[in-house]
Amino acid sequence: xxxxxxxxxxxxxxxxxxxxxxxxxxxxxxxxxxxxxxxxxxxxxxxxxxxxxxxxxxxxxxxxxxxxxxxxxxxxxxxxxxxxxxxxxxxxxxxxxxxxxxxxxxxxxxxxxxxxxxxxxxxxxxxxxxxxxxxxxxxxxxxxxxxxxxxxxxxxxxxxxxxxxxxxxxxxxxxxxxxxxxxxxxxxxxxxxxxxxxxxxxxxxxxxxxxxxxxxxxxxxxxxxxxxxxxxxxxxxxxxxxxxxxxxxxxxxxxxxxxxxxxxxxxxxxxxxxxxxxxxxxxxxxxxxxxxxxxxxxxxxxxxxxxxxxxxxxxxxxxxxxxxxxxxxxxxxxxxxxxxxxxxxxxxxxxxxxxxxxxxxxxxxxxxxxxxxxxxxxxxxxxxxxxxxxxxxxxxxxxxxxxxxxxxxxxxxxxxxxxxxxxxxxxxxxxxxxxxxxxxxxxxxxxxxxxxxxxxxxxxxxxxxxxxxxxxxxxxxxxxxxxxxxxxxxxxxxxxxxxxxxxxxxxxxxxxxxxxxxxxxxxxxxxxxxxxxxxxxxxxxxxxxxxxxxxxxxxxxxxxxxxxxxxxxxxxxxxxxxxxxxxxxxxxxxxxxxxxxxxxxxxxxxxxxxxxxxxxxxxxxxxxxxxxxxxxxxxxxxxxxxxxxxxxxxxxxxxxxxxxxxxxxxxxxxxxxxxxxxxxxxxxxxxxxxxxxxxxxxxxxxxxxxxxxxxxxxxxxxxxxxxxxxxxxxxxxxxxxxxxxxxxxxxxxxxxxxxxxxxxxxxxxxxxxxxxxxxxxxxxxxxxxxxxxxxxxxxxxxxxxxxxxxxxxxxxxxxxxxxx
RNA sequence: GCCGAGGUGGCGGAAUUGGCCUACGCGUGCGACUCAAAAUCGCAUGGGGCUUUGCCCCUUGUGGGUUCGAAUCCCACCCUCGGCACCA
Numbered sequence: 001x002x003x004x005x006x007x008x009x010x011x012x013x014x015x016x017x018x019x020x021x022x023x024x025x026x027x028x029x030x031x032x033x034x035x036x037x038x039x040x041x042x043x044x045x046x047x048x049x050x051x052x053x054x055x056x057x058x059x060x061x062x063x064x065x066x067x068x069x070x071x072x073x074x075x076x077x078x079x080x081x082x083x084x085x086x087x088x089x090x091x092x093x094x095x096x097x098x099x100x101x102x103x104x105x106x107x108x109x110x111x112x113x114x115x116x117x118x119x120x121x122x123x124x125x126x127x128x129x130x131x132x133x134x135x136x137x138x139x140x141x142x143x144x145x146x147x148x149x150x151x152x153x154x155x156x157x158x159x160x161x162x163x164x165x166x167x168x169x170x171x172x173x174x175x176x177x178x179x180x181x182x183x184x185x186x187x188x189x190x191x192x193x194x195x196x197x198x199x200x201x202x203x204x205x206x207x208x209x210x211x212x213x214x215x216x217x218x219x220x221x222x223x224x225x226x227x228x229x230x231x232x233x234x235x236x237x238x239x240x241x242x243x244x245x246x247x248x249x250x251x252x253x254x255x256x257x258x259x260x261x262x263x264x265x266x267x268x269x270x271x272x273x274x275x276x277x278x279x280x281x282x283x284x285x286x287x288x289x290x291x292x293x294x295x296x297x298x299x300x301x302x303x304x305x306x307x308x309x310x311x312x313x314x315x316x317x318x319x320x321x322x323x324x325x326x327x328x329x330x331x332x333x334x335x336x337x338x339x340x341x342x343x344x345x346x347x348x349x350x351x352x353x354x355x356x357x358x359x360x361x362x363x364x365x366x367x368x369x370x371x372x373x374x375x376x377x378x379x380x381x382x383x384x385x386x387x388x389x390x391x392x393x394x395x396x397x398x399x400x401x402x403x404x405x406x407x408x409x410x411x412x413x414x415x416x417x418x419x420x421x422x423x424x425x426x427x428x429x430x431x432x433x434x435x436x437x438x439x440x441x442x443x444x445x446x447x448x449x450x451x452x453x454x455x456x457x458x459x460x461x462x463x464x465x466x467x468x469x470x471x472x473x474x475x476x477x478x479x480x481x482x483x484x485x486x487x488x489x490x491x492x493x494x495x496x497x498x499x500x501x502x503x504x505x506x507x508x509x510x511x512x513x514x515x516x517x518x519x520x521x522x523x524x525x526x527x528x529x530x531x532x533x534x535x536x537x538x539x540x541x542x543x544x545x546x547x548x549x550x551x552x553x554x555x556x557x558x559x560x561x562x563x564x565x566x567x568x569x570x571x572x573x574x575x576x577x578x579x580x581x582x583x584x585x586x587x588x589x590x591x592x593x594x595x596x597x598x599x600x601x602x603x604x605x606x607x608x609x610x611x612x613x614x615x616x617x618x619x620x621x622x623x624x625x626x627x628x629x630x631x632x633x634x635x636x637x638x639x640x641x642x643x644x645x646x647x648x649x650x651x652x653x654x655x656x657x658x659x660x661x662x663x664x665x666x667x668x669x670x671x672x673x674x675x676x677x678x679x680x681x682x683x684x685x686x687x688x689x690x691x692x693x694x695x696x697x698x699x700x701x702x703x704x705x706x707x708x709x710x711x712x713x714x715x716x717x718x719x720x721x722x723x724x725x726x727x728x729x730x731x732x733x734x735x736x737x738x739x740x741x742x743x744x745x746x747x748x749x750x751x752x753x754x755x756x757x758x759x760x761x762x763x764x765x766x767x768x769x770x771x772x773x774x775x776x777x778x779x780x781x782x783x784x785x786x787x788x789x790x791x792x793x794x795x796x797x798x799x800x801x802x803x804x805x806x807x808x809x810x811x812x813x814x815x816x817x818x819x820x
Numbered sequence: 821g822c823c824g825a826g827g828u829g830g831c832g833g834a835a836u837u838g839g840c841c842u843a844c845g846c847g848u849g850c851g852a853c854u855c856a857a858a859a860u861c862g863c864a865u866g867g868g869g870c871u872u873u874g875c876c877c878c879u880u881g882u883g884g885g886u887u888c889g890a891a892u893c894c895c896a897c898c899c900u901c902g903g904c905a906c907c908a
Contacts, residue, residue: 166906220823296821624845686844765840770889772840811839819888
């Protein structure tokens, strides 16, 4: 009986390794297909279901591509720097390098046991000097190109631990370790100028074969908006002005006050002696709020008057200048003109603080409710000579007038901010610059890379980046003037590591350069990228940005790194919630793999869920796939018996059952191929089950001497090929029993015969007023007239055909609908 | 709060994108095989009702709308999930 087991996995994994079956052949680069799963972060020691879900099924897709003739490049590696290893070290004293490397060893073994086609010769580990050397190189390229700069920026500061906190270490405004209230503190940080690429990144999206919702998220994240910067001269401060960005210059005459972000530099200039105390207190209050809190629109508005005034650029009116935390320094100019009549937040604010709320826009059509605040477009009023203009004309006219007077101009603003890449942490790639008292910031010469991360470092939080305490690391000489200088104590965001790893895979051993451009241009872009939707914006945007920079610098000849993208869903716990230790609903793959073998587990993941949506784990389902593989195995053995007892002279009889089998055979090939192509693995497997059922049915219903053994052999052969990507070890084993030549993965993917899908009769529904009343069988080529006749003659239909037929709708191959 | 996705039988999930709701599988029931059970093979199976060879009504989170026809499109609401720039 059932033979497939863990031992079969081991047998074929050994054979594959011995024969180098999955080694990428560079000579066939013209047929290459670069199939990439997002590499894994070695935080836990073991693979979880999510890994199997991502890697196992992407491997199935890649195996199909191999069978279709592609030279598949399927590498794997580890995103090995990052916060969890450092936190673990703080708690346990185990060095991040040690814990990370141990985890990687375990995970690599487990990934091998999965039986995927990963070619480990191309492995990449981001925390190894051989890799981060080139991450540092990348930093230097951006620096030279003027795309890396230093600026002050607020960070989460825990006064208790004396350290910078990640957002996830802040709970309800307090530090997760010591409970102290977290403050926003300005620190000098390195940035990459991703905003310079905002329009390119936006434009590049259109062409990509990515999920529309992901593109939409990226577009929203970039948040391009066209508008104007308008200058409001400060009253009594000659030459100084507030610059405010607005998309609604047509509402300028409705601006009754201005609001600055509390951190805005002009606040000090504007604040009067009388208001000083209040302003300082409010700034302090704002520093305790996170950005997300500040942006919550439902929160009650807060703010204080600075005591200062600015002039309206067109009326000369004096406008109060306030500060409020709903205005962010990081967006636009950090200042807004408040138009309470036509903006929800300004309206709320003005009501609360009793500021005037004039109307300057009226709806154009009467039936629209334009009670204030009216945020729609319309016709300008109470706007001097601009009154009567439409919003869109008005915007142009107003900005034009301002421009003539030097008080404003058209501007495009982005929600996207520059990428903050420095981290005050140990476990990352050191930033390769030197701070020299004479020369300032000096890049480390490329030939001195890698700038190695020292091992002997005390990484418990001490108020600075851990590396700052390591004199051995910090002390250096200026590469330019040779005087004593200090190194930069910060490390790079791990997103920098992962924003170019796909470029390193194909040339991972290169010690001269990050990659050979000529080679990489042939290997990339990635043909299919698969990874979680949680990376829809940040990782995927950063990787696109870096690729474009390298394109502009002449290192690669493509602008987009990932041609096609699929997000796998999430497998939830049996209770329908996300698996987590705290919920205690974690399902570990190990026990299942041990009991059933890798293929049963992989096949269940393929069959039991929608790949893009994921779903709750269900124990019962895995039995079903076990049973299915057993059923296939019994059939393969049964076929061997039939073959050895092949009746000498008996000639095969054609029948309905034969036609049915042929239909399921070829329909199975067609649909399984189409569905697997677009990652619809569950329906692909369903078609294989149907083919298996049809083989059983044929076997039970047709007497042995009348069986078409050739037909059975061909259909079975194709079934095994279809199944191979999803149950690779099992399929090799069956292929061997079947008498096929090693390896099944060197065979050709089957093709369907359209002839076999033509049916002599098709069934369509007959509706009356849109309700199904009967079904009829018609020849596939029947004319509308014929269909109508057959349908009308049905007794069941006639019952409902009372009165005159007003209309008849025929959907070919589907239904006919009478409207009475 | 903002951006994005989702909600279909007892269960996992299908549905050619506006055209027979529930493919395939699980579970359940019945039958065959068996001394018996398991395994296996086959058949049936959305819910309710009736005058039960058959017929009628209802059904895709909730409520409304558009249409000959809606799981699919529109409006409002409820719930779940992903992201929100220092988790990766």
